Amino acid sequence: MAVETPRAAPMIVCRDVHKWYGHFHALRGVDMEVNKGEVIVIFGPSGSGKSTFIRTLNRLEEHQRGQILVDGVELSNDVRNIERVRMETGMVFQQFNLFPHLTVMQNVTLAPLWVRHWPKARAEKTAVELLARVGIPEQADKYPGQLSGGQQQRVAIARALAMQPKIMLFDEPTSALDPEMIKEVLESMIALAKSGMTMLVVTHEMGFARAVADRMYFFDEGVIVESGTPKEIFEAPKEARTRLFLSQILTH
Amino acid sequence: MIEAQAPRPQDVLPPPVERYTILGWMYRNLFSSWFNALLTFAAVALVYAIGKPLLTWTFSQARWEVVSVNIRLLMAGQYPVAELWRVWLCVHLLAVLGGLSWGVWVRGYRLVGLIVLAAPLGLAAALQGGPARIHLVAAAIVALVAYVLGRVAGRRIQRTLITLWIVYLPLVLLIVNGIGRETDPLRLVSSNLWGGLLLTLLLTAVGILVSFPLGILLALGRRSQLPIIRWSSIAYIELVRGVPLVTILFMAQIMLPLFLPAEIKIDRVVRAMVGIILFTAAYQAENIRGGLQAIPPGQFDAAKAIGLSGIQSMVLIIMPQALRNVIPVLVGQFIALYKDTSLVAIVGLLDLLGIAKSIVSQPQFIGLQREAYLFVTLIYWFLSYFMAHLSQRLEVALGVGER
Numbered sequence: 052m053a054v055e056t057p058r059a060a061p062m063i064v065c066r067d068v069h070k071w072y073g074h075f076h077a078l079r080g081v082d083m084e085v086n087k088g089e090v091i092v093i094f095g096p097s098g099s100g101k102s103t104f105i106r107t108l109n110r111l112e113e114h115q116r117g118q119i120l121v122d123g124v125e126l127s128n129d130v131r132n133i134e135r136v137r138m139e140t141g142m143v144f145q146q147f148n149l150f151p152h153l154t155v156m157q158n159v160t161l162a163p164l165w166v167r168h169w170p171k172a173r174a175e176k177t178a179v180e181l182l183a184r185v186g187i188p189e190q191a192d193k194y195p196g197q198l199s200g201g202q203q204q205r206v207a208i209a210r211a212l213a214m215q216p217k218i219m220l221f222d223e224p225t226s227a228l229d230p231e232m233i234k235e236v237l238e239s240m241i242a243l244a245k246s247g248m249t250m251l252v253v254t255h256e257m258g259f260a261r262a263v264a265d266r267m268y269f270f271d272e273g274v275i276v277e278s279g280t281p282k283e284i285f286e287a288p289k290e291a292r293t294r295l296f297l298s299q300i301l302t303h
Numbered sequence: 304m305i306e307a308q309a310p311r312p313q314d315v316l317p318p319p320v321e322r323y324t325i326l327g328w329m330y331r332n333l334f335s336s337w338f339n340a341l342l343t344f345a346a347v348a349l350v351y352a353i354g355k356p357l358l359t360w361t362f363s364q365a366r367w368e369v370v371s372v373n374i375r376l377l378m379a380g381q382y383p384v385a386e387l388w389r390v391w392l393c394v395h396l397l398a399v400l401g402g403l404s405w406g407v408w409v410r411g412y413r414l415v416g417l418i419v420l421a422a423p424l425g426l427a428a429a430l431q432g433g434p435a436r437i438h439l440v441a442a443a444i445v446a447l448v449a450y451v452l453g454r455v456a457g458r459r460i461q462r463t464l465i466t467l468w469i470v471y472l473p474l475v476l477l478i479v480n481g482i483g484r485e486t487d488p489l490r491l492v493s494s495n496l497w498g499g500l501l502l503t504l505l506l507t508a509v510g511i512l513v514s515f516p517l518g519i520l521l522a523l524g525r526r527s528q529l530p531i532i533r534w535s536s537i538a539y540i541e542l543v544r545g546v547p548l549v550t551i552l553f554m555a556q557i558m559l560p561l562f563l564p565a566e567i568k569i570d571r572v573v574r575a576m577v578g579i580i581l582f583t584a585a586y587q588a589e590n591i592r593g594g595l596q597a598i599p600p601g602q603f604d605a606a607k608a609i610g611l612s613g614i615q616s617m618v619l620i621i622m623p624q625a626l627r628n629v630i631p632v633l634v635g636q637f638i639a640l641y642k643d644t645s646l647v648a649i650v651g652l653l654d655l656l657g658i659a660k661s662i663v664s665q666p667q668f669i670g671l672q673r674e675a676y677l678f679v680t681l682i683y684w685f686l687s688y689f690m691a692h693l694s695q696r697l698e699v700a701l702g703v704g705e706r
Binding site: 106109111112134137138141142144146148149150151152161162165166178194210211214 | 599602604605608610612614627
């Protein structure tokens, strides 16, 4: 075996990832490499497979062909591998998906207590710090239903961060929010990006992409149509489809 | 963050207050139109027409001695008189637990609490005397003292209390059933002698506590990915739901011994219990499945994404929400179970209703069915309503519909 150049292994490697829903070919050979600390923005029309793709990265969706490695662990039917990957990846959903029967504090401490087996004091201390970091330290004893959408989404970010993940996945985190709440969530995400977290974000918030994205991927019909830095994508998109889509979302 | 603009003082108004006089209230609610007034008069007339003869009969014509003479049979059936202290012991333990729980968890609701306390005292007043009277008063006092202690101790004893509740039913079964031989202080009392309210309550309690977890397992089984588990759960549920409870009770009496080796003899009470449990479990499985269907898929996603295992997400995330959603139907099913225990009379067990039936068929009590059945009705209603009340309290405590 040849001696490789000493270079940090990528956090995420996807090779020729395919996914079908019945006869519908949702992902048609997606290749991607994400290095540590990179912020990736994935965008594209609805039904383009971008959400499906990000959900394959912690195996909420199974891919049927190709290979996905997350932090060196291959995702397969091996349950232990899946559990390892899920411990290292946090995920934030469009609909927040907080646990409505638990308080904010319990939402955030649940995984550290039951998956990482931390003592309660440590889990709660971390939770308090995280809630302060996303700007809602005073809501710990409330239930999710008592919070605004923006606050719920920030709790969801804190909940995902509580496991101290190496990678954060965001699946349209601001799509279900009122305009004035989008800002508060994006601010938390920008702060997170600047702290050096590896992030994959499915979003149409082009301001966010411009501010912190290292690379952008444009998905359409289950394939990556185009990728590049925000500068390349916004100023000189190569593909007609990318140009058309950008013109649609940027003018409206 | 966007700061809300402070409203000017003159914008902030208190909500309008509606004040009624009694006459104003009556006008609004009873006589707001000529049709409403007519309905009001008709309702009053109806209540009078039904209420007057009922009250007259209850307090001047009814011969309640059929109840007071037979109270021991109605309460405990043919349970040996010498061993009745064991049943009383269970009652007093229940008073302790009930009082403590009321003090720790319920706190308020004094009126309901007083009614619950008044029941044994009222019964004591109606009796001619004897040890039962003393026991009933004692139980009420015990409950009251326990309530005060529970209030003082508060949530600190929560865990102990839950543990005590868990041990309570097995302990009661042990005390009532007894162990050992004739000469031992806690000698065996054959379940053929259990009867009356004692039997009804034991069938109900065991039925609820065993059918509930079984129902959860069946509901999960029906949603299982494994075909064998799924199919057998579906087959079981649909089979049992397609058969009347009476049939299942008969089958349990006659068929159960066929499936078991000849040397194992199961007594009739246990056979009835098994029948009731198997029946209720099938219905509860469907109720619980309904609760599971209502959980948004996002909850499963979120539980997986934070790394919980399948069992952890079921126990910590999915089941608590699913069960909370269906508290009314679950409790409804349990109330139905409580009332359905009266069907065991058909297979020859003397539960509350069975005993009442056999009492009124005795020559000296002929013609007193109304009194006996009304008493039995009241007991059924009392506990059913109490269960319904607890279920509502539970819903409020768990914030159903609010979060």
